[in-house]
Amino acid sequence: MKNKYETIFNKLVQLIQKGQYTAGQTLPSEHDLCSQFNTSRETIRKALNLLSQNGYIQKVRGKGSVVLDRNKFKFPVSGLTSFKELADQMGQEFRTNVHELTLVKGAEDVCRQLNCEKNTLLWRLVRSREISGERIILDKDYIREDLIPSLTKEEAERSLYDYIERDLGLEISFAKKEIVVEAVTEEDEAFLDLNGHQQVVVIRSYVYLSDTTAFQFTESRHRPDKFQFVDFARRNKV
Amino acid sequence: MKNKYETIFNKLVQLIQKGQYTAGQTLPSEHDLCSQFNTSRETIRKALNLLSQNGYIQKVRGKGSVVLDRNKFKFPVSGLTSFKELADQMGQEFRTNVHELTLVKGAEDVCRQLNCEKNTLLWRLVRSREISGERIILDKDYIREDLIPSLTKEEAERSLYDYIERDLGLEISFAKKEIVVEAVTEEDEAFLDLNGHQQVVVIRSYVYLSDTTAFQFTESRHRPDKFQFVDFARRNKV
């Protein structure tokens, strides 16, 4: 915990999750929070903005910060979240099977998107995800070898994001995503328990580090009956 | 244009879209922007935060605000956007057919979610969306009659959001969304050109006004081959 305002944000999230403040109630006024946390109003406002952006509160001018009902936000694929983080939250039995971990060269489309030379070395990683004994997700990753030089099957099985962020100290910052529905491929048939489904939900992501270098392209293929995407969105005027 | 920082935000968006600043370049420093717009640094920072949140720039400490490549953001279903706004952006031929506009009472599930009495009057609105002559989206809306007392077929055909925001002066603020894949229903068969598809992509949204009252529940059912969802997401630490 470095920042005051992040610390305050985390504290308020805790209080909301513990039921100290429940949906419909208002938080103490900014002025009161200043006294409570012994800080300035701008700092409180930064914390409240984080709460607002993450769907915890809605600020109403003249009234206060109304706590929202976040019951249905337990599956936040919306933000950038890894499979392991998801599985941890859901508390379900899950397993990851690594089917392929090789170095490839010259996947044109991918290189163009990742903004690197056409013959850059890329890790190609294929994993299937098992929940309650069924293989329902197939993840195909392309990762820049120059940024992540060593990568082992064990790290891929555990958590890629953990390894990249904790061990390598790289900071994952943002991603562009696309969700579409496509026909199943031979690969899907081979690695997934499709139960007769003819189509899969495909999430394509381009993941960027905080210095804006793109370092990963992921195609995540889900069996449609087990797919869910939950989102909280604020309206953009304009 | 009321606020300085929104005005500056809009101006910078324009400049980026015109190609004044291209992907990879950095914007002028906050200090320079202060001089250019003759304002304080905090105000500039608010504008830059908006740019960052909307995926236009990435701020890098010590370096500057790097402009991102937003080529693939032309279908921002992610934020709260209405069908008409989407269609306008894509510039395609589209049409809306209103199949039903009635007042119903006591749809239990919906009322519970909208947080209103079990026998509250609700508008039930069923519309199909035609793009290039094919009916590919079926929108089913439930709207609280006490908040939107009058609603005509014409307004439903044009744009519901326009009517609510411009004519009634209500401010739509945020929504909770869920995306899943489901089997087609008789209603889907009746109102959509399914082309043999057995499943549809379903987006369920609960839409809230800025005073946190929920006023609308929408189920938007898309033919899978014409469905796309594009998102820009920043990573939430913790």
Next chain:
DNA sequence: GTGTTTAACTTGTATATACATGATTCGAAT
């Protein structure tokens, strides 16, 4: 030339103040 230090930039955080504007409440005038 090479390597290191320093200075001058950049953005990030924290604080203080002032005024604008929406919401509520309480009291006075009718």
Next chain:
DNA sequence: ATTCGAATCATGTATATACAAGTTAAACAC
């Protein structure tokens, strides 16, 4: 009793200052 208005409290916007911390490039010593 009802209505209107003023006071009060809430958040929103704009400004100023100070210091922390990451990046870069020039100056310097060797």
